[in-house]
Amino acid sequence: MASRIGELVFGCREPEVLARFWCEVLDFVVLGRESDGSVEIGARDGFGGSQPTIFFSIRDEPEPGKSRLHLDLNATDRDQDAELERLLAIGARFADIGQTGEESWHVLTDPEGNEFCLLKARINPVGAG
Incomplete structure (x- = not known):
């Protein structure tokens, strides 16, 4: 038996802002909202489906120190330059x-300063052969 990543959790000040941003980046949808303002997003097949979900947990202040986790993204339907333009526009x-x-990749941040990288190689979208 093995474990599987079910969700990635970001502590953040504005979960709705980051949810909108990452939904646009990854073509995800909002899967749920908690009464405290936290938001979960993911692929259309939901939690436990084809991809891990991302849970934006509301925090007044970010945790101290630099996060040692970041996401690496690959474009699926355009080249790296076109995807970079799209990411900067949103x-x-x-x-x-x-x-x-x-470097063959770009280091970027989301609206709250969380780092992620846009890699050069294109990969197939989830579910594509």
């Missing part, structure tokens, strides 16, 4: 973590 920002400029 609120992503460039992050400087000491890159040389020779």
Whole structure:
């Protein structure tokens, strides 16, 4: 037997803002909202389906220190440059973590400053052969 990632959890100040951003980035939908303002998003087949869900847990202040977790994204239906333009248009920002400029990926942040990378290689969308 093995374990499987069911959900990724982000502590954040504005769960609705991040949910909207990441739904747009990943073509996810809102799966649920908690009474405290937390929001869960995921693929249309829901929790336990084809992909882990992302749970935005409301926090007044981010936890101290830098998160050691970040997401690596691959475009599915366009090249890296076109996907980069799309991500920047919906609120992503460039992050400087000491890159040389020779990397094949881009380091970005979401609207609350969580880092993620856009990789060069394209991959098939979930469910595609």
